[in-house]
Amino acid sequence: MFVEHENQFATAPAQEDHRRQLIEAAIEEIRPNLRRDGGDCVLLGIEGRNVMVRLTGACMFCKLSGATLEGIQSRIVEKLGEFVRLVPVPGGVKAAH
Numbered sequence: 426m427f428v429e430h431e432n433q434f435a436t437a438p439a440q441e442d443h444r445r446q447l448i449e450a451a452i453e454e455i456r457p458n459l460r461r462d463g464g465d466c467v468l469l470g471i472e473g474r475n476v477m478v479r480l481t482g483a484c485m486f487c488k489l490s491g492a493t494l495e496g497i498q499s500r501i502v503e504k505l506g507e508f509v510r511l512v513p514v515p516g517g518v519k520a521a522h
Contacts, residue, residue: 452468459493462487474509476509476512
């Protein structure tokens, strides 16, 4: 029984890598549409079922950014086959010194 648990923990990093690849693939599918409109979406991190992203460019101030985030989340859920929460992380302009 201990061996089964040992193998389970050994594959956990591989499963996380696979999840990250699927999430990145979902964002890549949507990216051309975002870039065509002058924006983009950057994957910042994954913590459990929370996927942190930052909208950049024209997407930052767009009235439809909520719909864009919903579309990205739907695509990720479709690819993963499990619910995830897309968490938008605001980004600011760095002050020049």
